Amino acid sequence: KAGVTQTPRYLIKTRGQQVTLSCSPISGHRSVSWYQQTPGQGLQFLFEYFSETQRNKGNFPGRFSGRQFSNSRSEMNVSTLELGDSALYLCASSLGAAGPETQYFGPGTRLLVL
Amino acid sequence: SQKIEQNSEALNIQEGKTATLTCNYTNYSPAYLQWYRQDPGRGPVFLLLIRENEKEKRKERLKVTFDTTLKQSLFHITASQPADSATYLCALYNQGGKLIFGQGTELSVKP
Numbered sequence: 001k002a003g004v005t006q007t008p009r010y011l012i013k014t015r016g017q018q019v020t021l022s023c024s025p026i027s028g029h030r031s032v033s034w035y036q037q038t039p040g041q042g043l044q045f046l047f048e049y050f051s052e053t054q055r056n057k058g059n060f061p062g063r064f065s066g067r068q069f070s071n072s073r074s075e076m077n078v079s080t081l082e083l084g085d086s087a088l089y090l091c092a093s094s095l096g097a098a099g100p101e102t103q104y105f106g107p108g109t110r111l112l113v114l
Numbered sequence: 115s116q117k118i119e120q121n122s123e124a125l126n127i128q129e130g131k132t133a134t135l136t137c138n139y140t141n142y143s144p145a146y147l148q149w150y151r152q153d154p155g156r157g158p159v160f161l162l163l164i165r166e167n168e169k170e171k172r173k174e175r176l177k178v179t180f181d182t183t184l185k186q187s188l189f190h191i192t193a194s195q196p197a198d199s200a201t202y203l204c205a206l207y208n209q210g211g212k213l214i215f216g217q218g219t220e221l222s223v224k225p
Contacts, residue, residue: 004157033213043158043203043215056212090157100146100165100207105157 001026004093004106012112018079021109025072025093031055032074033103034066037088049074050096078111086113116142116208120216127194128224135189135219137204144206147180147187152201152218161202162189194223 005024013019025032033056034046045058049068066076072093078085088110092103119138127133137147146165150158164171164180164187171178177190191198201218208214 035215042217045212045214048212056210058212092157100148100163102148102160102163103150103158103213105159107155108157 004091004104006089006091006106006109008109009107010110010112012114013081014114015081015083017081018077019081019111021076021078021089021091021111023074023076023091023093023106025074025091026104029093029095029104030072031094031096031101032068032072033092033094034074034076035090035092036060037090037108038086043090046076081113083113086111116140116206116214118204118206118214118216120202120204120219122217122219124220124222126222126224129195131194133191133194133198133221133223135202135204135221137187137189137216139185139187139206142206142208143182143185144208146207147178148205148213149176149178149187149189150203150205150215152203158203158215191221194221196223196225199223 007022031050033048035043037043048056052068063079068074088108090108092105094101117140148163149161152158162178164178175192179188199222201220203218205215
């Protein structure tokens with residue numbers, strides 16, 4: 001089975017711009033979660049989508065949004081970029097069943113905001 | 115709110131020794147806890163899950179303990195190898211159903 005893929009792998013943007021990141025989950029997985037990882041804050045949960053619906057949300061401003069498509073692929077959008085948005089953005093997929101699940105992470109998209 | 119604390123200082127050990135990493139949590143009593151490994155430039159990889167009633171779990175050279183009284187999990191790697199060098203993250207589901215991670219502990223195994 002192919003793993004979780006994320007595109008693009010690297011991105012450079014300037015302040016005020018917006019960006020869209022893409023995540024393709026493992027085939028058959030219906031849950032996609034997004035995380036932001038920075039050296040100072042570590043891995044922080046952004047949101048989770050399951051069957052095209054946002055099931056859970058972290059404590060990030062409304063500039064961070066996402067969606068999921070019927071094939072479970074997910075996109076994350078950040079508008080009005082700030083310098084502090086520079087980070088590694090990771091998505092993880094799972095089956096989406098109730099209870100604890102293994103999260104399968106993609107390689108991440110490294111975003112640099114100048 | 116729930117908080118996870120891992121030793122932020124890197125752990126340096128000699129090949130063949132046992133590495134022990136600590137994960138402490140507060141303000142919550144999770145039913146299960148997970149451990150992940152992350153290599154530089156890569157996403158975390160799941161290693162082990164332990165439930166509150168299991169106390170200890172093993173997988174090859176890995177061992178995890180879960181002490182719900184101390185609110186602590188210990189992660190051991192026996193007979194450590196340079197290939198075990200990585201950052202190790204513990205994670206738990208909080209009351210809101212979100213998987214939250216500790217900051218991770220960087221392990222370096224010297225030959």
